[in-house]
Amino acid sequence: MMQPKPKNARRWLATAAMAGVASYIVIDVVLQFLPPHYSVLHDAESNLAVGPFGWIMNLNFLGRGVTTLCAIAAINRVGHASGLRRGGVFLLAVGGVCSAILAFFPTDVVPGSGLVAVTTAGTVHLFVAGLGFLAALAGILLLTGWMRTVRELQGTYRAALTLAVITALGLVLLGLSAILGSAFLGLAERVCLLGVLGWVLVVSNAIRRFSRRSALIPPVGMANSEHVPPTA
Template sequence: MAGVAVYILVDVVLQLLPPHYSVFSDAESNLAVGPFGWIMNLNFLGRAVTTLCAIAAINRVAPVSRLRDTGVVLMFLGGLCSAVLAFFPADVDTGSTGTATVIGTVHLCVAALGFLAALAGIIVLTRWIRLGPELAKAFPGALAFAAIAAFGLASLGMTTLMWPSLLGLAERICLAGILGWVMVVCADIRRLNPRG
């Protein structure tokens, strides 16, 4: 839960530092390019660690099932992709030629895979939560945040093709859904295990 809060805080602070990228049109990954880019790269690594912590917490909750295991593997893949992003910076300005670099292309592919894996993981895990009694209180919030993440990812695909000026907003909606899901589920797990 602390990892989610730190990730959001760092994102907000970086948004205020130069270069001033647009929250609406620029991808979050652009924050990793520029004089303070190293901070965003650490934040990507922090999101990966946060994902691992969430997985460890989820693995402490019954029932053990294929559904839970599948969701955890997908979440792990999403977290791993976040870590990889720290080493492959995005192409912020490809110039008038519109030519992307190999590193920037890797970044886009890994980011897309990470979003898809994280969303698939939280959808599967939301289904797992629905079937088990332990996290019943988390289910409404988990379902709502999974829907927000799905809407954000669908919007991200549409903005890429039709409204590129809203790409950053769509990406942040997807991230809000994913991070919100982690916060709600981990808060309920903490309720079950108040000592950690």
Template sequence: MAEVSRRRRFATAAMIGVVVYALVVGVLQLLPPHYDPIREAESNLAVGPFGWIMNLNFLGRTVTTAFALLAISRVGPATGLRRVGLISFGIGGASSAVLAFFATDVDVPSGTGSATSTPSGLVHLLVAAIGFAAALLGILILTAWLRYQSELRQTYRVALAFAALAAGGALWLALSATVAPGLIGLAERICLTGVLGWTFFVCAGIRRAS
């Protein structure tokens, strides 16, 4: 019973973390210098007078992922599929914390933030790419694992939908970087919506089942 209670608390904490992260991003986009969410990468929010808030938000996303991992790890018996999914998803979450310490290079003419001219910007870009890939792989694997968890059967379809959204956003993000840089912000946010939405609703399912 105590284990079920802990699982419920971890899931609830992760859900709150997702909501806080999304609210902070939404507010920061409205503050000076008024970032364009369609054109500019989310990392640009960490540059400027309110950048420190976004850096804290990056750290918060890592904590949110940790709570989600703790909740998921307490569902059903341990399997290789779950273990690999958790490791990959965890790498994606940990990368968010690294981003807080390496500022991106904001491409002033286009505002995409995709050009790098400093070591910090290069590290940020590489870590962000690795983080996106790892998080996406993690939720795809964990979605496959969810299919076989009877207590989360109702959650599977929602998880699959958000995993597909994240995958579509990631594909668009890869194409936007070279074909349509003016839409890189939108593509990134679609991918993040998939990842964060997956986290929220999977944890909501775990909370209901607890």
């Protein structure tokens, strides 16, 4: 049985990560229209996992974890290994694992109270969600710095840096909303998610594009092999 070529594996992993981001967003949007009707601006995204269709959001949390791992596997097949890449990949993986854990610990929905934990599951949910966002941000920042030294990803550096800044801004707003009880808690969380998912999408797309181009380039020596006259 033939094994997939490294370049093909990298391309498919990047494509899987992009598909995961797209499906996560679509499912999130669809759930907004299903009862109970939680507010995009005021309610945390985790509230979508509570209610008759909550199981769909729980699957989405698991899917976000798998998407993150696919992106990490693709990133590990690019450029050179370094402390920045190893640290960034580890922290991003922690963020992905935290997302998957959220599926097993439902949040506590207390109308008009923002982020409040009244049960053990709700407390675990808040802790894991906060850890996941912090780890994802730290991983993205380290990997964005690493990208400056990788020829294949340098063209995506500015976009990745912009999305890293958006993630940081969203996290700051999320923290302030949680502490001060802002009515725009849901918006702050979704800004943070926009940064994280957008970063994964942009970087995965860059990996997919150059992997596809390099797959079309024949190995050194093969391009001229057709012109070598056969020996007797």
